[in-house]
Amino acid sequence: MSADHEEHLTHLSTTSRVEAFSDGVMAIAITLLVLDLKLPSTTNVANGGLLDALLVRWPTYAAYLAAFLTIGIIWLNHHTLIAKIARFDTRLHWLNLVLLLGVATLPFPTSLLAEYVGDGGPNASVAAAAYGLCATLMALPWSFMWRQLRDHPELLEPGYGAAYASAEMTRGGIGVPIYLGATIVSLFQPLLALALYAAIAALYAITFQGATSPRSVPNPSPRAKGEGR
Amino acid sequence: MSADHEEHLTHLSTTSRVEAFSDGVMAIAITLLVLDLKLPSTTNVANGGLLDALLVRWPTYAAYLAAFLTIGIIWLNHHTLIAKIARFDTRLHWLNLVLLLGVATLPFPTSLLAEYVGDGGPNASVAAAAYGLCATLMALPWSFMWRQLRDHPELLEPGYGAAYASAEMTRGGIGVPIYLGATIVSLFQPLLALALYAAIAALYAITFQGATSPRSVPNPSPRAKGEGR
Amino acid sequence: MSADHEEHLTHLSTTSRVEAFSDGVMAIAITLLVLDLKLPSTTNVANGGLLDALLVRWPTYAAYLAAFLTIGIIWLNHHTLIAKIARFDTRLHWLNLVLLLGVATLPFPTSLLAEYVGDGGPNASVAAAAYGLCATLMALPWSFMWRQLRDHPELLEPGYGAAYASAEMTRGGIGVPIYLGATIVSLFQPLLALALYAAIAALYAITFQGATSPRSVPNPSPRAKGEGR
């Protein structure tokens, strides 16, 4: 234990650094969203006053709120996921990078959505589909991460095993077909796709609440006492 | 204890990650403010020299300083609050996200204020009211967080109980009516509202100084010895 | 041990702060890349629709992906490197700052590459060479850091010694001549240089997989039991 302790004094563990880097990327992505809330053009303000110039840009604020909450929900889920992983192997590192790529990229389709969804027609469809593809990218790694954890349960924290990972793999994979479906819908009905995106965010929010305890899992290992986080 | 120790070597606790994510968002929001301090336009510099072109933009610097100090004060208070929370449940997570939404958004009304408060008239009122609404959003979660801690004192660190949370709930709720009042004032007297915003920031700064010790709290638990942070 | 423990409660170690600062810079650099994915100009959208206006900018997306993966790979390698360093002396601090300078600067030549590599001619060569020089800067410090660790093996974690550092020094130095070579190639064949940059990124990705264990190293110290990170 003394050697463990000494080690602890000089380093964050591998998992802690993954947490720190991921938290950093998500904190920055969520905060960079404010850069889209630009000052209205002076011409618009001169013509109709500041209030009208601000109000006419309501899709920008709606997109800002939606993207803020989406990244917030992903952070909550990511935090629940990583709390169950004891060690990251190379595959988990890469899958985590793909997730971060989706999060870091989200501000771009969000600004497309804000700019073009109100116009209708093909441009609104393209913007809504771009958002859907980016969201699919963010939904993809979860299921693959759980599959890797199912196949290598020694990477899991004590108290979680292959059966738990298998159940999470199914649950974590639901997002992909739904987001892909919403992306296809967006080609014909961009506003309906928007409503679907919001519904999926709500699904993730509900999902988050029920997933923090391993108590109902059928295979608690004998080491289960230590993980009551 | 050995299992606890092992766990500690691989993960930051839930609360530590909330701290890290919140610190990240606040550090980024406070640093992004500098992006508003743009180079003056070359036309202005050519006409009157660099010094005049810089000085004429004094409201930008005043707004930069005000927003920097406001986020700094919120960070100090947030840090004092979180030091007393042992565990985050879902409701505390969401209330913390609302607080971070307010912090991350503040740069936008700050730049509106810097741009329009000097003009007077309805545009100055709109800009000052936008700042007031964002500040109200930032003031809202504190009282709700303390209410949740009062109702679930098991989420508090040892040494803090329901009575302490109840007192903090009252204290933490003061900001909302004051900010709402200042927002109403801003509709008629934007400069007076500005002075009120500054006064509330000062109130938070004073509030911060007295709130770090649980010593005067009537219900110290028998475990109180361990929390002298 | 009690004093150690007390100390631990108040501070991250020196190495932990280097990790935190480096992770911060890399997380920010990787997330700032999205700022290059700007909305297409309204003229382009009005003329050919949003889809064409987006698709015509494919080099921007390719450069975004390449830079995201490059910084991701550097983060993985940096994380493997730092896990083996017990203490940072002044020289290691400075070499780490040079590495961070390269990472923080990479978004600039990346945007040059995205903008000009499709044009061909001298501008494409200049853009590709600028990327190559920045990549060389990022490749330089690794070998110097391992040389310092070879000469001062007391800075290494237990279980790693001068022989291990010496082997890593050779391996870590490979990037520099390859990147310099690719930079020279870029003067004549910018697209070929691009392919070389991608190949080197793949090399780093493969390198990463094999370098996490000291087991095959000839000089395991008697303290080797404690470092199984």
Place this chain on the structure above:
Amino acid sequence: MSADHEEHLTHLSTTSRVEAFSDGVMAIAITLLVLDLKLPSTTNVANGGLLDALLVRWPTYAAYLAAFLTIGIIWLNHHTLIAKIARFDTRLHWLNLVLLLGVATLPFPTSLLAEYVGDGGPNASVAAAAYGLCATLMALPWSFMWRQLRDHPELLEPGYGAAYASAEMTRGGIGVPIYLGATIVSLFQPLLALALYAAIAALYAITFQGATSPRSVPNPSPRAKGEGR
């Protein structure tokens, strides 16, 4: 000790959060500097080629490098300072915020310097003086922090006492008159002021090397054994 340990599992200490927040602000400020390295205007590239359009902006790169190294040096010194502080009181928190204000603001006078120092005349003087004032702001808090630590040595880590703080207070105060002097010089000789700014950065770099050990300090406390960080 069990209670301490439990507490440790749920929270970073106050000092760790100050470190994390400060590291965040400094990491962001140092990385945001790259946003000044903009693509050259298409007109300039069309007229003289990309290489000339890049080379003509050399002051931008010089200012980028200078500011990157300045913030890097401040990070190194800040890290050395905080390693000696066991607890932050309100005054230390505020002085640290002033330091972070200086760091976060530095990118603005840096871009002024890059833009106008080559022009000579009053505009170059104004830009160089703005940089000098911001640097003075960054130099101010060090001495005040050490004075607070001298008057409250119980805030220091074991092994450091009032005499050590007193010596550091003198050393930490040198920067202010030098930066103020350089600011006055900048009014008449902006390029000479630039050279002085570079010289002070070098002074800080040298200062950093000699300040990590308390061994030569006359008042080692009996608890000195625990602080060998």
